Amino acid sequence: MKIVPIQEFDLKREVDYGTPEQNATVKQIVRDIKVEGDAALLRYTEKYDRTALSSEQLRVTPEELKAAYERVEPSFVKAITAAASNIRSFHMRQKRNSWMDMQPDGSILGQIIRPLKRVGVYVPGGKAAYPSSVLMNVIPAQVAGVPEIVMVTPPGTNGKEGIDPYILVAAAEAGVNEIYRVGGAQAIAALAYGTESIAPVDKICGPGNIYVALAKREVYGAVDIDSIAGPSEIVVLADESADPAYVAADLLSQAEHDEMASAILVTPSQAFAEATSVEVARQLALLPRRDIAGASIENYGAIIVVESIEEGISVVNRLAPEHLEIVVEDPMSYVGSIENAGAIFLGPYSSEPVGDYFAGPNHIIPTNGTARFSSPVDVDDFIKKSSMIYYSKEALLQNGAMIMELARHEGLEGHARAIEVRLEKEGRVNNGQ
Amino acid sequence: MKIVPIQEFDLKREVDYGTPEQNATVKQIVRDIKVEGDAALLRYTEKYDRTALSSEQLRVTPEELKAAYERVEPSFVKAITAAASNIRSFHMRQKRNSWMDMQPDGSILGQIIRPLKRVGVYVPGGKAAYPSSVLMNVIPAQVAGVPEIVMVTPPGTNGKEGIDPYILVAAAEAGVNEIYRVGGAQAIAALAYGTESIAPVDKICGPGNIYVALAKREVYGAVDIDSIAGPSEIVVLADESADPAYVAADLLSQAEHDEMASAILVTPSQAFAEATSVEVARQLALLPRRDIAGASIENYGAIIVVESIEEGISVVNRLAPEHLEIVVEDPMSYVGSIENAGAIFLGPYSSEPVGDYFAGPNHIIPTNGTARFSSPVDVDDFIKKSSMIYYSKEALLQNGAMIMELARHEGLEGHARAIEVRLEKEGRVNNGQ
Structure with missing residues (x-):
């Protein structure tokens, strides 16, 4: 696995919008089902x-x-x-x-x-x-x-x-x-x-x-x-307290998904970087899906050596990864600084597959840098909200003039009159206040 | 305003995707800004x-x-x-x-x-x-x-x-x-x-x-x-306890927005339907934006006479309107039956402009029938969520075998090994249980 100096990495990969033929085929199918x-x-x-x-x-x-x-x-x-x-x-x-x-x-x-x-x-x-x-x-x-x-x-x-x-x-x-x-x-x-x-x-x-x-x-x-998922990603932020064999295995578990998957280690330790690189090579050779994982590591994998954990965190926030593992001493002390990550795995036992399969949080997580503004699937994705307004007569009399002021300013006289007709009937006339 | 029998109304109107020229212009502008x-x-x-x-x-x-x-x-x-x-x-x-x-x-x-x-x-x-x-x-x-x-x-x-x-x-x-x-x-x-x-x-x-x-x-x-808003809509569900002048004014306040806006009254009372129709005509003639409101009422306005409030509610749920006013005796008793509506206004004083300008709920509300699955703008639209997993050693030892079982079933051996390497180092070997 390549050890590279810090630079402008970007986890974004091209989104597949299909060929014109695929698009035409799909349109035809949808139309036919709708009609027939x-x-x-x-x-x-x-x-x-x-x-x-x-x-x-x-x-x-x-x-x-x-x-x-x-x-x-x-x-x-x-x-x-x-x-x-x-x-x-x-x-x-x-x-x-x-x-x-x-x-x-x-x-x-x-x-x-x-x-x-x-x-x-x-x-x-x-x-x-x-x-x-x-x-x-x-x-x-x-x-x-x-x-x-x-x-x-x-x-x-x-x-x-x-x-x-x-x-x-x-x-x-x-x-x-x-x-x-x-x-x-x-x-x-x-x-x-x-x-x-x-x-x-x-x-x-x-x-x-x-x-x-x-x-x-x-x-x-x-x-x-739902949103259409891109290739999967992991960023591991680790220091020398981590076990290179654990980290390498986690990087490979991501890489085996897909040749487009991305696995990145960010560490302040050159020695840890080298040890993990050796472990990745060793474990990769033994993996059934080594062709896929190898291509992923080759094209979208990297080890980035940073000056400090803090600099590592700023790299993480820029990448906004789908999965983030923090494997350092006292990982909880860094959680407050993580602005952008879909799922955060803390400490040596929180291997990504724990979340992929079992722990409870959802494994459908924003990819391709979109953790900057979107969230893992959750219950909110299956609800809808309706606002409810029950305005009292007192409230309308109290606030009607202000509502009319705002409506008239926007040139929507019909809006103002919907209030005015009520104020008039209730024995008051809009006095402009 | 037309009084029409109940039928297959649909609030959906065509979405404007722009002309090919408009699309090309926008693509060019976006590209130029990105580069220059x-x-x-x-x-x-x-x-x-x-x-x-x-x-x-x-x-x-x-x-x-x-x-x-x-x-x-x-x-x-x-x-x-x-x-x-x-x-x-x-x-x-x-x-x-x-x-x-x-x-x-x-x-x-x-x-x-x-x-x-x-x-x-x-x-x-x-x-x-x-x-x-x-x-x-x-x-x-x-x-x-x-x-x-x-x-x-x-x-x-x-x-x-x-x-x-x-x-x-x-x-x-x-x-x-x-x-x-x-x-x-x-x-x-x-x-x-x-x-x-x-x-x-x-x-x-x-x-x-x-x-x-x-x-x-x-x-x-x-x-x-954010989502791209369609033309605005209101459905008023009213019985004879409502004031036709109020309801007509509210319908017109929606109609004056836009020639594509839609204003619909649903009522079990033929007499109320007729009285409101007369009021709409009277008030429309006095509106500054009567050309716009008139076109909206003509093309997308309707009064639907139903058998009962309950039937009216099923019409509402089918239309899934952006704005719904319920102006009947004891309106709160029907709120639980409203499945689809972006904002619900209850009682005679909750005129739609109260919500458009003043009361507090957001006025950016799903249009075009999308209240079936989407919601008014709110604080949730400006947050993002990250899942957090801090797995203990005990939890991993306890559950590791099950996680490996699921990963291996899916053919993801690298996932299983990320767990296995930890179980082995902790002095245990996966015993398949």
Whole structure:
């Protein structure tokens, strides 16, 4: 792993907006589903997933869900159940109440907080079918109180293998029981506009390939969508108190995701930098995904030696990484200085996979430097707020003239008159004060 | 105003994505500002705002801000100060604390809530320069704790009149003192990428014309942006206990905004429908903006007579209006049934302009049916969250095997090894349990 002097690193990588052909294909699919409903949905499922289904076969049956449990190891069920419980506990802490503020004049102002009514979660097929992502998308919605959570996922390779049973178990543990075997842009369009078999949703979330990403962008506005994730990143800020073997393993766990993933070590110690570089090389050679991890380390990995932890923190804040590990003496003393990081892992035992799978916080975290202004997925992503104004007669009489002043200044006489008609009827005339 | 039977109304109107020429112009401007900085900013300001400025003249001086107070009426200052105070009080109620959850095994999980560091607010020039919008954009950011709030607004007509003093007073009352006299797509690009004179921001908000909207879309990703507002809407749900003159005035106050604005009355009473229709016609004839309001009422206005209040509520929930007034006996008893509405005004004295200008809740509210899944602007729009994980050694020893199980199931051996290297060093070996 390269040790490089401090310089203008940038974690931002190009966002894939698809080719013109991909965009045209997606637009056509979305249009067809919108117009033709199930007919188009079944046609595209046969075309792209090579699976012939009837409308009645789209939905996964309770029997299939139950049968999935018999196809997975008990140790997996134990682990996914424990993870789901932790994730649920953490997200429960984020729940908020509607509130009202009673004014002395009898007026009531407030904010009503409600869950979205129906949410769709996309789960990719094949090797990208991650049970952990099912939990991370579904549980926040469920904790928010969303009454209808629906999942879509491709029907399986050539319709033979069916849906991955691990995905079905994760869905069941997370509390989803409405699952449709459709994928790709056609599944996104079906969730957005509805078909005879699938009722439309208010929001669509979950990862997918470029067609899924383009389809989400295409239907945005008709429904809400989550943000589209870029390649994953980690920055480790460590000093000589850290174990180079631990840090190297954490850097590699990020690098193995994807050739575009980025793993960066920031340290004030040249000796630690060198020791970690050696460890990365040693461990990399033993990794099954060494080709991917190696490309990531080569192209987007770096060790930056800084003058001090404080300088390291300013590098971190500039990079605004998705994941940050702070592995120094007394890591908590630096947390207050971290302005930009999606998730912060503190101390030697908070390895990133602890958060990816198990501890409770969400693993869907802003990438590509966007932690500067955005946040990990949480319960807030599945609620909506309504303002509430109950104005008393006394409040209107008291403040009406000021409201009219502001409206008239903006040239909106109709606004002023909506107040004036009330003041007049209540026996007062606007006296300009 | 047309009385129509219940049918498939839809408040959605076409979103303006601009012409290809407008898109090309905006892309060129953004590119030039990004590359040339101030030089391009000054050039475009001269070209589009017909105002020749030097870099030193871009920023509004403290003297200008002070002088603005002498150019506005004391009654305006009084009203805007009172409005700012109410808006601040309401938004203060939305502030949230970072939190930590201490686990029995010594682990600490939490969510760190921080304000964005620097926010830019766009304020249009000319007739669309609304002091109330300055308050509604700036105050939530200020309450969130954003340390740097910067405003941009066109330099004025031909550079002669300068910036509207009412806007400057509103900015000062809201607490902004960094103001630049630039507008259009060039101002948005300067906020997003920075120039020699204007430091880049993390988020851009505020209304503007099509060029401003397209520029915000263009820079999104480099910075966050607010949502782009559609035409304004009101739905009034009223029964015979309401005053037709009040309801008509409220409908017209919405209609006068814009020919695309929509005003809809939903009522179970044919008599009330007819009385309100007559009142709308009477009051419309007296309105200065009767051409605009008349076109809005004609094209996007309607009175829908329903069987019952309950049926009316289902119409409301389907329309998901930006503004909803409930003017019936005991309006509070229906609030729990309102699933979709951006702002809810209850009772005869809660005329929409009360909320537009004064009461405290934000007047930037989701339009075009998006109240189904989005919310009025509030303090949450100016914060970001970071997850925090401090895992104890005990927790890792206890849970490590389950984390490895989940990682290995997903084919991410590097993730498993990041845990395993720690378990091994701590004198334990993964025993598969």
